[in-house]
Amino acid sequence: MRTIFRMRLWVLVLLIGIIFEATDVEARLYIDITAPSMRKIPVAIPDFKDLGKRSEHPELSSRLSEIMSNDLDLSGYFKPLDKDSFIESPDSGITRDSINFRDWSVIRAELLVKGGYECIGQQFKVEVRLFDVFSGRKLYGRRALGSLGESRYLIHRLGNEIIHTLSGHLGPFLTGMAFVGTSTGHKEIYTSDYDGHNLEQVTSYKTITLSPRWSPSGDKMIYTSFRNSGTVLFMHDMIRGSVTKISDRKGLNIAAAWRPNGEELALTLTISGNPDIYLIDITGRILKRLTKHWGIDVSPSFSPDGEKMAFVSNRSGSPQVYVLDLTNNQVERLTFEGVYNTSPAWSRLDRIAFASSSDYRFDIYTISPDGKDLRRVTQDRGHNESPCWSPDGRYIAFSSNRDGDNYHIFIANANGQNQRRVTFSDGDQLSPSWAEHPK
Amino acid sequence: MKKSLLIATLVVFACSSMFLLSSCAKREVVVEEEEITAVPGPEVEITVEEEAPMEVEEEVEREELAEIEPLEEVELAKVEEAEPGERALRAARFEGESIYFDFDKSFIKPEYRSILEEKGQFLKDYPDVRVRIEGNCDERGTNEYNLALGERRSTSAKGFLTSLGVSADRIEMISYGEERPLFLGHNEEAWGQNRRDDFVIIKE
Structure with missing residues (x-):
């Protein structure tokens, strides 16, 4: 079973492309799927940053974070935090260096999902990073490319990998x-x-x-x-x-x-x-x-x-x-x-x-x-x-x-x-x- | 005086049987509408009809509910003993009287034996008649189990009729499970009305 998942992941890597920056996941088990009941991890998923020069489809900014938030909520492993509680300055970026993790620990987020996207015509590019707020480490990062119509699908796919990163198995988001x-x-x-x-x-x-x-x-x-x-x-x-x-x-x-x-x-x-x-x-x-x-x-x-x-x-x-x-x-x-x-x-x-x-x-x-x-x-x-x-x-x-x-x-x-x-x-x-x- | 009474009786028969027959006919029509092109060989595309079926369904429900109404007229007609139209009358009674079951049970309750005996006599008196027994259930329980339970309910009635000497090949059966409630409520009154066998004449 494990090997199949690993192989599938390897295929995903090939398909989706570049892993940028090496991730430094340690052996810490974030989600113990064998536990009879689970504490939901508080996660912050701010609106995705529009990385395009021409700001095409600004509505995706909140829509993409909502898809991700809904996925993580439905997975049962997380408690997505209310966006109204976010205090981070809008100028902050989506990479580790441009994030003040205290903005997130103060509102008791334990995990932070940062996303950015760019639309050029029908082409759609998205990148997502997952951080441990306490240590400031990046646990996962991936860039995906597709058409605008596939944006929902791509977010599901990245969400699946986030679940895999934290629990060792893929999420249900593409079922x-x-x-x-x-x-x-x-x-x-x-x-x-x-x-x-x-x-x-x-x-x-x-x-x-x-x-x-x-x-x-x-x-x-x-x-x-x-x-x-x-x-x-x-x-x-x-x-x-x-x-x-x-x-x-x-x-x-x-x-x-x-x-x-x-x-x-x-x-x-x-x-x-x-x-x-x-x-x-x-x-x-x-x-x-x-x-x-x-x-x-x-x-x-x-x-x-x-x-x-x-x-x-x-x-x-x-x-x-x-x-x-x-x-x-x-x-x-x-x-x-x-x-x-x-x-x-x-x-x-x-x-x-x-x-x-x-x-x-x-x-x-x-x-x-x-x-x-x-x-x-x-x-x-x-x-x-x-x-x-x-x-x-x-x-x-x-x-x-x-x-x-x-x-x-x-x-x-x-x-x-x-x-x-x-x-x-x-x-x-x-x-x-x-x-x-x-x- | 006698003559006019007879005529009046006939009118009542005619009306009640017309009503029953027409409501049955309508039900048949609806079933026809539901039929899609049969799919004989493998991989034949099913044609998708674009219609607004909502109104149709509502009408069906109203009509099905309306079917309960004429029972009283049938009762009235029962008292009369006229010879002309006797067959139509008995056919109407055959279709008008359902039998009812206990929850999760398919045995014939003693109080419905006389109704079934009357139906059996009708079938023996008119050997050209073919009928269908439709088994139904209340909404409780799973659709799948209730389809099987409805089948057992129609089988029970069929078994009763064949034990009276009616040939089994004159009786078709279908189970609608919980899919065709006559009463739409969620209480024992509605449930009791929905746990039933309906009897339909498919060929006279």
């Missing part, structure tokens, strides 16, 4: 979200960046479309959509925009999940007369029947190695989460607390999130696949449903109606800290799916 939205009056599939920006409507079927799931590589998406005959499972090629029917068997074709190899899916069919889970290939051919029980079996989610599958069954009388071992067909019940446990989602870091209710108010919990270490993620804030994990397993997304009647997508750290709303459209936003490399 993407898919979800069901109702703003047209129909349930359609939408995609957006992880922070809710760049919203796009993927389907316009004017019927009911549910359960979007990105493929592991992010180039395809599956979803269930109603036709006259009932539910049909479709695969949407996100690069070409083409749509293929995967399963339209008589009865239900719902709630499909990708196996992590990206070549197989599990879904619920009723061809036997009862809702059971089947393994199919991506052309829709049945490979194996995975569950065989009189009860309802739905909502599969695979373990990172693809050898186990969590699912929901009411075989005990109420919906509960079970785990099937595909190597020996053993089924174990995972959840015992709460009368109604659904929507299991298995993370890359081997935690299972699910929605649980004992009084019809739903909340998100996570649990270890062996049934130990149950932890509550949401509490006393509306209904909270449909959890899904960020691709790296460090964040959790879910839909909640805590802000009123409608449901919106929220993200939080895996431990439930820093719950933040990321969608603001009309109607409901439901059933999120999170992709590492959305296409």
